[in-house]
């Protein structure tokens with residue numbers, strides 16, 4: 001391969017050093033700053049996990065109170081940002097709106113932002129973590145034709161998101177603690193996942209010294225794809241397409257003939273059960289039980305697919321297990337969140353991971369602009385032919 005190592009898809013290339021997240025895909029381990037994901041999912045809450053990812057340590061009670069306050073303080077949008085929503089078609093996909101509006105934040109926070117100042121980086125992180133749920137909720141409301149909503153003090157991060165999504169001036173959304181807890185857990189499980197495609201995108205964008213809000217917009221764009229964050233949405237679309245349990249055998253034939261994939265299965269790194277999927281499966285059971293949905297045809301169908309895939313040699317040989325998005329899609333759907341909002345929810349949860357990686361990279365004195373090389377396979381040298389002489 002000449003001077004460069006050819007590694008399409010970066011299967012064998014470490015692009016950076018990082019102290020944030022550890023994954024062992026063969027053993028199915030995931031640690032944030034050394035803490036196993038199972039312990040965080042059980043005992044922590046999303047904002048505490050954000051603090052941990054950003055700062056490297058769990059907060060003291062005072063640090064936690066200060067952090068929660070700072071995020072709460074920044075959760076409103078500049079009133080002028082509401083104009084950006086109005087520029088979109090009402091039927092725009094909320095991820096398109098997210099890419100646009102988060103990118104637009106760079107116009108509001110640019111001139112005064114010095115990325116070399118740690119305090120400025122911290123404020124940028126607060127702003128992003130605080131505002132992204134507000135933006136996601138408004139993207140949904142704009143699409144529905146609902147009036148804009150505002151964050152409410154005294155609610156947890158997940159409760160506030162549900163409030164902003166579903167409350168109207170005439171009916172306040174009553175938060176069910178089981179559902180808020182499930183959503184908080186989805187946020188924790190999606191908060192970081194080391195150098196996945198979108199995080200690598202944020203790092204590569206940031207490596208040029210670009211505005212962090214614009215870099216996060218780049219991460220959101222990358223996350224949108226069905227092989228990445230779009231998978232939870234694709235899972236629900238797939239369930240709709242299959243329709244009912246009788247159609248499962250034919251669908252599975254198609255999977256084996258490579259006509260389509262079984263969405264929500266397989267992972268680049270986990271060749272064993274994704275530890276997040278194991279936690280989410282439990283949450284999924286709790287939520288379906290809370291809402292009495294165990295006999296709902298859609299969820300029965302999902303459980304049937306899971307059962308078949310876990311016992312089928314095609315999946316066993318290829319080490320294809322359900323991933324976190326298989327279950328998170330089901331949980332979100334049971335909570336009443338429309339399918340088009342699944343990937344925006346992934347984006348809002350992953351924002352802390354992106355900004356933590358960006359911060360780690362910018363703070364590294366050895367940082368270099370990211371500049372992969374290529375193997376050129378195009379035409380050799382040739383001479384220009386005048387337009388009139390070309391046939």
Ligand code: CMC
Nearest residue numbers: 227228229231255261262263264265266267268318323325
């Ligand atoms: N259904 C059926 N076959 C599959 C699937 C699937 N979901 N995933 C992989 N395979 C097959 C693939 O066809 C290949 O078969 P063969 O060896 O016969 O050619 C083998 O398994 C290895 O797959 P690969 O494509 O080399 O694996 P990869 O590491 O490049 O892809 C993946 C990983 C996640 C993109 C892929 O498994 C996939 O597309 N899954 C469905 C989409 C999905 O659920 N994505 C969410 C990932 S987790 C959340 C996130 O990161 O955003």
